[in-house]
């Protein structure tokens with residue numbers, strides 16, 4: 380019996396450091412710099428510091444509150460706001476973020492106004508939508524948008540960016556990256572400037588990077604998942620040489636009994652409005668661990684013992700275990716990106732750094 384509370388995530392900072400350094404080195408081999416994305420771990424300052432110590436000098440987060448948190452904790456980095464800022468947030472964005480991804484002129488004008496008032500410069504990366512259809516201006520609109528941005532005071536247009544493989548699940552391939560490089564070249568020629576930062580995407584750019592000799596003008600990627608979970612997000616394959624187990628979810632068995640596999644009685648809706656179906660395979664060993672859908676989606680985690688997840692309600696997760704496991708024993712799980720996202724924010728899940 381252990382006395383450390385459950386449920387908890389054990390966070391191996393050494394493994395995160397190894398992944399961050401390895402990816403930084405890998406991408407540097409073709410001239411690409413890495414920005415560390417902290418949103419999936421809610422910008423935990425311990426973890427942010429590990430990224431900085433691993434040689435990453437720009438940290439990015441979607442939420443300004445997370446950037447403020449890292450600043451207040453004294454994290455020594457430059458900060459990029461990932462989610463395009465809202466109009467109402469513009470003042471705080473200039474105050475707390477060194478740079479931001481943008482796609483709306485009205486917002487950039489606001490940023491300019493506050494930057495002038497604060498007598499500072501806010502750096503802007505204009506997002507170009509290459510087909511994933513989340514944020515960004517369409518390629519035909521880049522030129523006139525840049526023209527307007529260049530007229531604004533207090534704003535430094537430092538480059539272009541794109542984001543793929545998020546909402547539309549569109550693969551960042553050679554065609555998309557060549558297109559971003561071409562747009563960069565056109566803009567530079569048109570306005571007689573040099574764009575210093577061309578951010579081609581996120582962890583999903585891994586297979587493009589590996590299969591291309593010439594990365595064109597792309598000199599930056601924004602990485603979260605591959606640093607923390609050691610895999611690429613297109614097919615969720617492990618990246619060679621990286622740790623995929625830097626995070627471990629640890630739960631505790633609170634009931635352990637032999638019971639039927641199929642529920643008995645009239646089947647109606649379950650806790651979440653689904654009508655469950657269970658195959659009758661006779662009596663099985665059923666284990667309950669003390670975690671539930673409020674903390675993590677059952678389908679986003681995988682037990683490291685010989686057992687399958689039967690299902691979960693808000694606070695109970697059921698396993699069919701092929702071995703007897705007694706009450707009080709801990710069961711470890713591998714977690715995926717969406718599990719890490721939700722577990723990070725849950726106040727019911729303790730974070731333990733090792």
Ligand SMILES: *Cc1c(COP(=O)(O)O)cnc(C)c1O
Pocket residue numbers: 416418441461462480542580581582583601602603604605612
């Ligand atoms: C979350 C996010 C990233 C990081 O994505 P990963 O797949 O975790 O590497 C990069 N860019 C933007 C705009 C994001 O929102």
